[in-house]
Amino acid sequence: MISMPPSDSDLHAYVDRQLSPSDQRLMQSYLASHPEVAARVRAWQQDARHLRTALGGALQQPANPDLDPAMIRRRLKYRSRRYLASAAVLLVALSVGAVSGWQAREMTLLSAAAPMADAMQAYRLFAQEGILPADYQADDEQHMQDWLDRYFTRANRLPDLSNAGFKPVSGRLLSTEQGAAAMVVYQDPSGQKISFYVRPPGPRNFLLPRGSRRDGELQAEYWSGPGYNYAVVIPSDTPAAQKLRQTLNF
Known part of the structure; x- marks a missing residue:
């Protein structure tokens, strides 16, 4: 209930x-009398439809042995770091297929409307929902830093x-129309x-000035450094949120 x-x-x-069914009817009745909440829900429903459309075909594709991570790492091992970055973008595009194409388009359109909207979208898609597995998992911060x-x-x-x-526990490479992006997921003992x-x-x-914005249940703290934009995405209504903001000096 x-x-x-x-x-x-x-x-x-x-x-x-x-x-x-009973909760569905109760929610519909509530949304009918609260238009501001209903508008937010409609936006989420539209996002969900886009994601289902993008993921529907990609998740049914057969496994491709040429995209095995161990094999790819061996092929890229002796190349320069700059070439690794370019190859990683191609790898993401090939392995995720239609997902990354629509994801790049969706994230770029969102980022034009609000700062680092793609960071929040990536959090919902990969950290909250866990729709696709991580590209890399680490047991300590130094290993994750080396991967990044x-x-x-x-x-x-x-x-x-x-x-x-x-x-930090896992990382994922993503693609945008401006080039490669990455998300590193952190976790505390409570999960x-x-x-x-x-x-x-x-x-x-x-580039972005240092700032903060909230979208639904998420808070993004964002800034820019040499050559890149950054964001830390935090579930806003949690006991750890305030402590994290103090740790980040926001």
């Missing part, structure tokens, strides 16, 4: 069609969030996840 007023989890369950350095040689160091109880996102600047080399 959902609560009233509904939580963000209840609203997401409604968008994902996971509610019982292979593709982003001039990027800022990974933020140290150990004082807030978070450590709470946050993400560090790095991407090239948008069109016309658009």
